[in-house]
Amino acid sequence: MVSQIVSAIGIMVAGVFACALYYWLSDKLLSLALPVPEGNVRKASINLNRRATIRPWLFLGPALILIAVYLVYPVIATFILSFYDRSGDYYVGLANYRWAFFDQQFRQSIFNNILWLAVVPAACTFFGLVIAVLTDRIWWGNIAKSIIFMPMAISFVGASVIWKFIYEFRGGNEAQIGLLNAIVKAIGGDPQIWISLPFWNNFFLMLILIWIQTGFAMVILSAALRGIPEETIEAAVIDGANGWQIFWKIMVPQIWGTIAVVWTTITILVLKVFDIVLTMTNGQWNTMVLANLMFDWMFRGGGDSGRSAVIALVIMLAVTPIMIWNIRQAHRDAEGH
Amino acid sequence: MATATATASHSPSIITRLRRVGLPRLLVHLSVLAIVILWLIPTLGILVTSVRDKEQITASGWWTAFSGSTQMEAVRLADPATQKEEGGRFVISGSIFEGAATGTVSAFGVRVQDPSAFEVGAPADIGDGETLQINQDGSYVYSKGAAFDDKRPKRVYVSLATAPEFTTQNYRDVLTSAGIGQAFVNSLTVAVPATIIPILIAAFAAYALSWMHFPGRTLLIAVVVGLIVVPLQMALIPLLTLYNDIGSFFGIPSRSYAGVWLAHSAFGMPLAIYLLRNYIAGLPKEIIESARVDGASDFEIFVKIVLPLSFPALASFSIFQFLWTWNDLLVAMVFLGTGKDQLVLTGALNALLGSMGGKWEILTASAFITIIVPILVFFALQRYLVRGLLAGSVKGG
Numbered sequence: 001m002v003s004q005i006v007s008a009i010g011i012m013v014a015g016v017f018a019c020a021l022y023y024w025l026s027d028k029l030l031s032l033a034l035p036v037p038e039g040n041v042r043k044a045s046i047n048l049n050r051r052a053t054i055r056p057w058l059f060l061g062p063a064l065i066l067i068a069v070y071l072v073y074p075v076i077a078t079f080i081l082s083f084y085d086r087s088g089d090y091y092v093g094l095a096n097y098r099w100a101f102f103d104q105q106f107r108q109s110i111f112n113n114i115l116w117l118a119v120v121p122a123a124c125t126f127f128g129l130v131i132a133v134l135t136d137r138i139w140w141g142n143i144a145k146s147i148i149f150m151p152m153a154i155s156f157v158g159a160s161v162i163w164k165f166i167y168e169f170r171g172g173n174e175a176q177i178g179l180l181n182a183i184v185k186a187i188g189g190d191p192q193i194w195i196s197l198p199f200w201n202n203f204f205l206m207l208i209l210i211w212i213q214t215g216f217a218m219v220i221l222s223a224a225l226r227g228i229p230e231e232t233i234e235a236a237v238i239d240g241a242n243g244w245q246i247f248w249k250i251m252v253p254q255i256w257g258t259i260a261v262v263w264t265t266i267t268i269l270v271l272k273v274f275d276i277v278l279t280m281t282n283g284q285w286n287t288m289v290l291a292n293l294m295f296d297w298m299f300r301g302g303g304d305s306g307r308s309a310v311i312a313l314v315i316m317l318a319v320t321p322i323m324i325w326n327i328r329q330a331h332r333d334a335e336g337h
Numbered sequence: 338m339a340t341a342t343a344t345a346s347h348s349p350s351i352i353t354r355l356r357r358v359g360l361p362r363l364l365v366h367l368s369v370l371a372i373v374i375l376w377l378i379p380t381l382g383i384l385v386t387s388v389r390d391k392e393q394i395t396a397s398g399w400w401t402a403f404s405g406s407t408q409m410e411a412v413r414l415a416d417p418a419t420q421k422e423e424g425g426r427f428v429i430s431g432s433i434f435e436g437a438a439t440g441t442v443s444a445f446g447v448r449v450q451d452p453s454a455f456e457v458g459a460p461a462d463i464g465d466g467e468t469l470q471i472n473q474d475g476s477y478v479y480s481k482g483a484a485f486d487d488k489r490p491k492r493v494y495v496s497l498a499t500a501p502e503f504t505t506q507n508y509r510d511v512l513t514s515a516g517i518g519q520a521f522v523n524s525l526t527v528a529v530p531a532t533i534i535p536i537l538i539a540a541f542a543a544y545a546l547s548w549m550h551f552p553g554r555t556l557l558i559a560v561v562v563g564l565i566v567v568p569l570q571m572a573l574i575p576l577l578t579l580y581n582d583i584g585s586f587f588g589i590p591s592r593s594y595a596g597v598w599l600a601h602s603a604f605g606m607p608l609a610i611y612l613l614r615n616y617i618a619g620l621p622k623e624i625i626e627s628a629r630v631d632g633a634s635d636f637e638i639f640v641k642i643v644l645p646l647s648f649p650a651l652a653s654f655s656i657f658q659f660l661w662t663w664n665d666l667l668v669a670m671v672f673l674g675t676g677k678d679q680l681v682l683t684g685a686l687n688a689l690l691g692s693m694g695g696k697w698e699i700l701t702a703s704a705f706i707t708i709i710v711p712i713l714v715f716f717a718l719q720r721y722l723v724r725g726l727l728a729g730s731v732k733g734g
Contacts, residue, residue: 008526008594015530019537027636039691055635056549060557063542063606069579070572070603071564079573088578125370131644134369137362144369146719148376153715154708155664157683161704162379165697167387175408177398177697179382187642211379259487272568275666279687294620295667298577312570314692330562330611 019062026058075316078309086304096306106311109288113318115202116209116273116289121266123210124257128217132225133247135218145222149215156212156275163208164280167194196285205287208276213269216260224258225251264322271318290315340435345396380708383701391501392696406445407469409452414477414493417485418595427482434475435493440497444473452494471495517703520685524710526594527669529682530664531601532655538602539609539618540651544639547618548612548625558614561709566608574669580672582585592674600672601665615728616650617643653725656718660711682707
């Protein structure tokens with residue numbers, strides 16, 4: 001273990017050093033290859049121009065290579081693989097898509113994903129907004145925000161253990177050590193095995209993500225609320241609006257843009273949700289979602305790259321509208337500068 | 338995005354505005370308090386459980402940890418052969434704590450269906466003309482008008498209250514035997530380089546995209562923004578194939594730390610470039626122009642001026658990337674493997690859930706070790722994290 005730590009530190013330093021060396025050395029080499037002679041003005045200006053043309057690509061090089069190999073190439077390759085058989089060797093046309101269309105588990109996953117999409121972004125945004133408004137009005141609001149924001153630092157796996165303990169069920173006469181069942185028992189109900197409860201178990205898994213993400217929504221919405229111009233609220237107060245009306249008719253309309261950003265960000269996260277389902281149920285009891293089904297098919301029976309490629313493409317398709325919206329938004333921001 | 342950034346400015350707080358509207362303030366305090374407690378309880382549950390004695394964890398809920406636990410136990414009284422005749426009654430007496438168990442008896446019973454039927458400290462009529470008195474300290478008197486003719490000792494059920502007991506044993510166990518110690522080192526080995534490498538690469542790219550002029554710049558920026566949301570799932574199959582091909586071509590293991598670092602660096606790259614570009618493009622034009630006039634090369638400008646000035650943005654991104662790589666399960670599972678020596682903390686915890694399900698002393702202690710590092714990072718550097726979120730809330734986690 002000690003040797004691993006030492007070698008990790010060694011490789012770390014070497015890696016960072018190599019990175020820095022690349023940028024320094026490539027810059028030096030460029031200057032050497034395209035010298036700027038004192039006397040020859042024509043050559044000097046040609047070489048200076050060439051340098052200016054090449055240098056950006058030296059700076060961008062490593063980033064572009066990483067992006068090309070790890071993101072662009074795989075997107076294209078996955079698309080192509082979706083038309084091939086399980087081993088990726090034989091062209092099978094639309095067979096994988098046809099399989100997905102009629103597959104019971106695939107439909108279940110789509111249904112569950114839609115359920116997640118309908119509940120989690122809405123719940124996080126709503127709770128985030130409510131908590132942001134409430135915490136902005138008290139002196140210890142920042143402490144409260146910190147605590148609600150904290151689960152964001154916790155891994156999905158860690159959060160799953162935390163919540164699995166809350167949902168813990170014990171049969172017979174044994175004491176219920178899971179908080180939820182203890183409460184249910186205390187108010188006279190029957191303890192349940194929550195995570196295998198048909199249909200509703202999905203919501204118990206969603207609760208974990210809501211617990212993690214509400215803080216994110218709260219932080220961003222709180223900043224947006226602080227940015228609302230004072231005059232608009234004053235005007236409403238003068239016109240005799242009450243707190244409720246001010247919130248819904250004056251404040252919320254002014255932060256629609258931010259609400260949309262929060263909503264879409266959580267939507268993307270929900271589409272990719274994997275760890276929670278893997279650790280809580282591994283897709284059993286009808287809780288399968290697309291990301292887990294895809295992972296499953298990557299390794300099931302030696303792996304089926306065609307089918308899992310189709311599932312990955314469905315997730316990709318679902319984020320595409322958001323992707324386009326983001327690009328447009330960024331474009332508009334860039335023009336605004 | 339623009340809305341979020343613009344709103345970080347300091348206008349008078351909502352407190353002053355809504356006070357005039359005047360909702361009952363106490364209600365606000367109480368509801369926030371309730372929400373905070375609700376949010377804290379899950380984490381508190383595993384923290385408390387992880388330091389409890391493992392017998393007590395299964396005997397009672399963690400919320401009773403500080404008041405001790407009450408558990409039902411079956412004990413046998415002394416053998417009927419030890420009975421004595423006292424004043425016309427046959428008596429068996431002694432203490433139920435003949436064995437090792439200790440504690441305080443709070444109630445007892447003779448049938449399993451009703452284990453706390455009788456109160457302690459007073460003789461109870463348990464039928465058949467028998468009376469049984471069990472005291473708090475465990476001593477008992479069991480008597481009958483006629484001689485006891487049972488062959489086996491009498492079985493009774495007692496509710497035992499034990500004092501709260503806290504221990505660090507669970508942590509010692511998981512760090513040594515459950516493989517969590519090794520996984521901790523693995524997690525560090527993955528997360529630290531996977532945080533530092535992409536920052537450097539992204540910062541150079543962000544500089545080029547902000548302050549250097551070349552054809553295709555706008556297109557590249559659009560591509561980067563678009564790639565931020567590409568789901569990881571798209572990358573898995575082709576990359577796994579690629580890694581295997583490279584591994585078998587060079588005769589090296591296809592799953593290595595270097596492979597994970599590069600994967601994490603690449604997956605974080607679009608967001609890193611986007612965040613850093615937003616910041617670096619906003620640096621004052623005059624500083625960079627005047628450095629250029631003074632004859633500084635782009636490399637010098639970047640290293641001496643841009644990099645130090647961008648510290649807040651670099652810090653924001655490195656926190657994101659660290660949390661993301663430390664908390665990641667999927668990338669490590671696919672590109673590093675699921676062997677016992679290769680598991681990172683999240684993977685190890687996931688494996689424990691499968692193999693140790695129900696052993697909450699192991700699970701809670703492991704979970705706490707898994708989440709403590711990111712939580713410390715979070716509380717220490719929250720300021721930068723919030724700033725980063727506000728600057729580019731596109732990827733989220």
